[in-house]
Amino acid sequence: MAIGKGQDWGYDGYLPDDAPVALSDAEAASLVGGPHGVIGVAAGDLARTLGIKVPYDRTTPKHLVPIDAIQIELDDGSSHTCLAHAVLGNLVAHQHSAALMNAAFIGRRNIAPRAHPGDGKVDVVTLGLRLGDRIKAWQRMVTGTHVPHPDIDVVRSAAGRVELPQRHKVRIDGQLCGRSRTMTFQVIPEAIVVAVS
DSSP, rough: OOOOOOOOEEEEEEETTTEEEEHHHHHHTTTTSOSSSSSEEEEEEHHHTTTTOOSEEEEEEEEEEEEEEEEETTTTTEEESSSEEEEETTTTTTEEEEEESSSETTTTTOOTOOOOTTSSOEEEEEEEEHHHHHHHHHHHHTTTTTTTTEHHHHHHHHEEEEEEEEEEEEEEEEEEEEEEEEEEEEEEEEEEEEOOO
């Protein structure tokens, strides 16, 4: 069940001795549906969003939080599991681009300041900016002050489809996954539990 406004999120516990600790968003996503119900995340944009301390200490008490995943299908029919974000196009180089954000950050940029990885929704950020505005928005993304903007649309949804005028590269959790005009998505609530230090 997704967290609601004003509710506590997660519970106290420990990272099991045999639980893996992912060193990237893509590695964490590869563990969804696997034998481990609880994992550690020591690096990446999901870790930054969760405020995980570095270096990650697996022995200290943890707060265990259920994290949503995003199931994504591209227009070639390929299916991908995502934990942090999926980007269609290049947010600074292309006039039209889009990002599905479960985490708030991509690198040091706060793309979706209100994104929450346990609320049962994804923040769909769609940009349609001319060059000058793209550069300004890119600079402001460091602090998350690029929104609101009339040509940046942010919609929160549990499922949907993003479509751009032309095919672009798709990066899912930082990994290149091909080219597409579309991303069809569905949130998988509480897909895995992350031990936050």
